[in-house]
Amino acid sequence: MWAFIHKLGSPKWFYGISARLSPWCWAAAVALILVGGVWGLAFAPADYQQGNSFRIIYVHVPAAFLAQSVFVAMAAAGFIFMVWKIKLADMAAAVMAPLGAGMTFVALFSGAVWGVPTWGTWWQWDARLTSMLILFFLYIGVIALRGAFSSRDSASRAASVLAMVGVINIPIIKYSVEWWYTLHQPATFSVTSQPAMPTEMWVPLLIMVLGFYSFFIAVTLMRTRSEILRRESSKRWVRDLVGEGR
């Protein structure tokens, strides 16, 4: 068991296995997003209240899901790095942070775009949008902290601790923001609170969510691979590999 985990943690082994995995992830991501996108944008019925503008959920919801999951994944990777000192976990955490921040931004932006036809304004202090905004700041904090250290080892550890502190706080923040929102504003539209969405609407949504996750895995694999090459550039196996390429 331990041997397996440590093998899994070896950058060289991971580099090999990820090369085989990543085309499949890319294929799945492209196929799912295409199917879900076309279905959701062109064939799913329009919402009886919001008309066609509801279709933005096919981007917004998967992005918001991913934004939250990536933070959890990043904190988990940080935990693995801190406890078992597996450097690969830290490399993954390092590449996940900008990706998660990007997804959060997509969720925020799509939420704002959706707000124009629905609320008549680009920004409303809606509970979900507000917690997304806070999540965005949390991502920025992790990225900034990692960038602030001159020693990469310290940067990795500090970013891991902050990600773990953040992940404990995310549910607390989420619930307190929801509570704050219900207190100050009676429920209006929320981006995702459609009562009982019909099947033709949520199946493409599910496909989109799966597509976004595949996309995330594919991108993480790809970027972790280049991070491995960068960090292990002094190791013999990387030199051999690069030598072959020439």
Place this chain on the structure above:
Amino acid sequence: MVAIRATLKRDLVLLLRRRSEVLNPLVFFALVITLFPIGISPDPELLATIAPGLLWVAALLAALLSLDGLFRSDYEDGSLEQLLLSPQPLPALALAKVAVHWLLTGLPLALMAPVLGIMLSLPAGSYLVLALSLALGSASLSLIGAIGAALTVGLSRGGVLLSLLVLPLYIPVLIFGAGAVQAAIMGAGVSAHLAILGALLAVALILAPWAIAASLRISING
């Protein structure tokens, strides 16, 4: 236990000898509160509606301002290394330092807030809740903030980064703290708010000392 008490006493003495460090956040608090009527409007009715939030946000920023110094002088003169090498548990020693920070920042801010509340025509009946919620909430703020201070103490320009790291984590405390004062103004029960603030403090008390200790160990090797 001896070591923890001695650390408490040492930090208290240190801060009391440099009184300006204790007074600056309080003056900052008063100044920020002065800016709002000037920047918005002196209309008492308007001020009364926004007073709970203003007082809480200003107090939160004042507490944040003093956090950067929490471990910095110890880091610079080498006392922090020695603290880490003591055979005593580091989370407990860190907790002692945070307690001093709260005693000389959070608590004075909480005691001062009602006076500033008068200046913002805060409705009667909410003064005690304001002080109470700030006293309770600022303890959580000190604990959470200390994690950020410990993470950034080894960085030469940690101050702005510290606020970037810590402020998002402050939001739940702000929501329930300002919420308690709002509830008191509206005549609703405040015990639920204070209970949640207490619960947040309990969670912070259990988890933060470990995170602070881990962060200090990272920073000392930066």
Place this chain on the structure above:
Amino acid sequence: MSLRLQARKLACERDDRWLFHDLDLELHAGEIVRVEGPNGSGKTTLLKILSGQLADYRGELFWKGAPMRRVRRDFLANLLYLGHAPGVKAALTPLENLAWYQALAGGAGDEDDRLAALAAVGLAGFEDLPTGQLSAGQQRRVALARLELMPRPLWVLDEPFTAIDRDGVAALEARLEAHTRRGGCVLVTTHHVLRASAGLRSVCLGEGGGGVER
């Protein structure tokens, strides 16, 4: 249990650069081991690892024959570490500084001991001045007073001779030797050439290579 600090196959990699590797080192009672090497060769890092501050190393550390991880508490209770920075608070008096160190070790501490320790490092008469008003050398002496004050067998000293005058250097050297004669041991980095004595050994850290014991 005899006093013994061992490092076996110690290696430290900081940001993909090997500071040292395959370093074997033993420190016994009655010895002074001087760590030598050019700037940036990892002397301070080695001392931090050997004083239990830095956990980021490969290889194994043993204290009194037991793995360091298990006996860390006991190890720390026997260790006195002096780093680059003196660890002295400028706003406190030398007496108060020493009192904190005594308490940190777990004991209440005795005022007479503190006065005696300060007198021994030549600070009699300065006990009640804020340390910040003393000169750099005197502040260093406040830190050195801990060597007198605390009965710890293992001393790890990083550049202890910095900022000290000639008399102070001689006194410190004599103190190190006296400590080893009493059965203590010392690990020290310094650019100062130590007087040859029975228990003195040197370990040299090279450019990115292994440590060589001489």
